[in-house]
Amino acid sequence: MPPAALVSYFALGGKSYYALPVVMFALACGAVSVDRWATPRRLRRVAIAFFALLVVMLRNYGEAGALVMFGKRAGSMPPVASGHVTFRFWRPDVQGRHALLVGFRRPVAATFCHDYRVLARVATPVDNEERGREIASCVLNGSLASVWPEVLTLYPG
Numbered sequence: 001m002p003p004a005a006l007v008s009y010f011a012l013g014g015k016s017y018y019a020l021p022v023v024m025f026a027l028a029c030g031a032v033s034v035d036r037w038a039t040p041r042r043l044r045r046v047a048i049a050f051f052a053l054l055v056v057m058l059r060n061y062g063e064a065g066a067l068v069m070f071g072k073r074a075g076s077m078p079p080v081a082s083g084h085v086t087f088r089f090w091r092p093d094v095q096g097r098h099a100l101l102v103g104f105r106r107p108v109a110a111t112f113c114h115d116y117r118v119l120a121r122v123a124t125p126v127d128n129e130e131r132g133r134e135i136a137s138c139v140l141n142g143s144l145a146s147v148w149p150e151v152l153t154l155y156p157g
Contacts, residue, residue: 005019005022005023010089018058032034036037043068054087063087063101063102063103063122063127063130064082064087064133065083066099067102082155083103083151083152083154083155088155089153090147091145092142092144093110093143094143095155097139097140097141097142097143097144098137098140099113099137099138099139099140099144100119100135100137100138101113101116101124101135101137101138102122102133102134102135102137103130103133103134103155103156104123104133104134104136104154104155105134106134106136106155107137108156109138109156110149111154112140112141112142112147112150112151113139113140113141113147114138114139115137115138116136116137116138117136117137118134118135118136119135120134120135121133121134121135121136122134122135129143133156
C-alpha cells in the first residue's frame with residue numbers, strides 16, 4: 001500500500017515525503033530480499049549512482065521557502081509560487097494578478113506579465129546560479145492558473 005499512500009498525500013496537496021513513515025515499513029519488509037541481493041560490488045555501484053543523483057538534485061529552493069515562511073509573518077506579501085523543484089506542484093490559489101517573481105529576468109517575464117519592477121537581488125554567501133538573480137514584482141497578463149504552464153516552461157532553474 002505504500003504507492004497508495006504516496007498518491008493520497010500528493011492528491012490531497014501534501015508533499016510526497018509526508019508518506020515517509022508508511023514507506024519505511026515497506027522498506028523493512030523488503031530488507032531480507034535486499035540482503036540476499038546486496039554484494040559488495042552491487043552496493044558500490046548503488047552508492048556511486050546515489051551520490052551522482054544527490055549532486056544533481058542539490059537544487060536550492062530556499063528563496064521561495066524563506067518567502068513563504070517570513071512573508072506570512074509580515075502579513076502583507078502575496079502567496080508565493082515558484083517553478084523550482086517541487087514548488088512547481090503546489091501552485092497557490094491566487095485571486096489577483098500581482099506577483100512576486102524570483103529568478104526571472106525582465107525579457108523572459110515579459111511574456112507572461114507587465115509592469116515589471118526589480119525590488120531586490122538574491123544574495124547568498126555561496127557563489128551559485130541563484131546569486132544575483134532578480135526579485136521583482138509584476139502584474140500577470142492573466143490569472144496565475146492561466147499563465148502557470150508558461151511560468152514553469154520559462155523558469156530559469
